[in-house]
Amino acid sequence: MSETFELEMPEFEYLTYRVEENLGIVTINRPQALNALNQDVLIELAAVTEVITQDPEVKVAIFTGEGKAFVAGADIGQIADLQDVFAAREFAIMGQSVFNEIAALPVPSIAAINGFALGGGLELALACDLRVASHKARLGLPEVGLGIIPGFGGTQRLPRLVGRGRAFDLIFTGRHVSAEEALSLGLVNRVGEDALQTAKELAAAILKNGPVALALAKEAVGRGENLDLQEALEIEADLFGLACATKDMREGTRAFLEKRPAHFKGE
Numbered sequence: 001m002s003e004t005f006e007l008e009m010p011e012f013e014y015l016t017y018r019v020e021e022n023l024g025i026v027t028i029n030r031p032q033a034l035n036a037l038n039q040d041v042l043i044e045l046a047a048v049t050e051v052i053t054q055d056p057e058v059k060v061a062i063f064t065g066e067g068k069a070f071v072a073g074a075d076i077g078q079i080a081d082l083q084d085v086f087a088a089r090e091f092a093i094m095g096q097s098v099f100n101e102i103a104a105l106p107v108p109s110i111a112a113i114n115g116f117a118l119g120g121g122l123e124l125a126l127a128c129d130l131r132v133a134s135h136k137a138r139l140g141l142p143e144v145g146l147g148i149i150p151g152f153g154g155t156q157r158l159p160r161l162v163g164r165g166r167a168f169d170l171i172f173t174g175r176h177v178s179a180e181e182a183l184s185l186g187l188v189n190r191v192g193e194d195a196l197q198t199a200k201e202l203a204a205a206i207l208k209n210g211p212v213a214l215a216l217a218k219e220a221v222g223r224g225e226n227l228d229l230q231e232a233l234e235i236e237a238d239l240f241g242l243a244c245a246t247k248d249m250r251e252g253t254r255a256f257l258e259k260r261p262a263h264f265k266g267e
């Protein structure tokens with residue numbers, strides 16, 4: 001018996017969400033505050049991540065921002081109101097857990113950085129698998145200028161992505177880097193005229209491939225990255241075994257041998 005799961009679409013105040021040709025596109029929409037992440041935006045980001053996770057139509061997730069910013073950071077007004085060490089710690093843990101959910105999406109995710117991606121905004125982009133930027137984008141972790149430190153994963157994900165030295169440069173100076181410098185640092189994967197269009201082009205290249213293979217490749221990278229090499233290789237071998245048990249594998253290999261494009265069904 002086949003079961004259909006229907007997830008009710010939550011009402012969003014600070015996000016728009018649409019599904020377009022297998023892309024789940026989330027636009028953070030609080031432009032009057034440069035899309036700063038207050039608690040409500042974070043709650044909505046967690047909810048939309050759940051919607052994407054449950055929707056089999058969505059094969060790639062894209063996160064972007066409305067107006068001139070991607071996200072200009074956590075809401076500094078809310079940070080200023082944090083009363084004590086425990087409340088501040090809870091605030092960081094909440095942001096971290098939302099971004100962990102984004103990082104754990106079963107489909108590839110792309111941050112389409114259309115403008116400022118600062119502080120929590122860059123940390124959101126770092127939780128995505130891939131980052132593309134428009135020429136107007138400015139990226140940075142300026143928290144030390146506010147007397148705080150990055151608290152939504154930046155001190156951990158940035159050095160893992162670009163290396164310790166480059167991460168310390170950005171974290172200690174708090175400077176904003178251009179899209180072109182971000183590309184040379186390995187902080188973004190591509191730069192284009194329009195961030196969302198560039199993300200869609202990258203997604204199109206991803207969507208040609210087997211969806212189960214994409215999910216397994218993401219799982220292999222994610223589960224292996226904090227293990228020693230041998231343990232990680234064992235995970236890779238197990239997941240390779242699983243990939244070879246799929247109909248997509250039969251189709252992909254047969255299509256190659258028959259010199260035709262593959263038609264993957266995600267099975």
Ligand SMILES: C/C=C/C(=O)SCCNC(=O)CCNC(=O)[C@H](O)C(C)(C)COP(=O)(O)OP(=O)(O)OC[C@H]1O[C@@H](n2cnc3c(N)ncnc32)[C@H](O)[C@@H]1OP(=O)(O)O
Pocket residue numbers: 032033034036037072073074075076077079092095116118119120121142143146149150151152
């Ligand atoms: C754990 C995570 C921690 C963090 O993320 S801490 C925050 C890190 N981020 C930052 O420090 C960036 C703060 N923002 C800025 O430095 C500037 O903005 C920009 C350079 C990004 C842009 O400057 P400009 O073009 O002059 O715009 P504008 O007038 O400053 O901003 C427009 C409205 O947006 C509000 N805003 C901008 N960023 C935030 C934010 N992160 N939290 C709360 N509000 C923000 C402003 O205050 C203002 O509002 P109004 O029009 O009412 O004066």
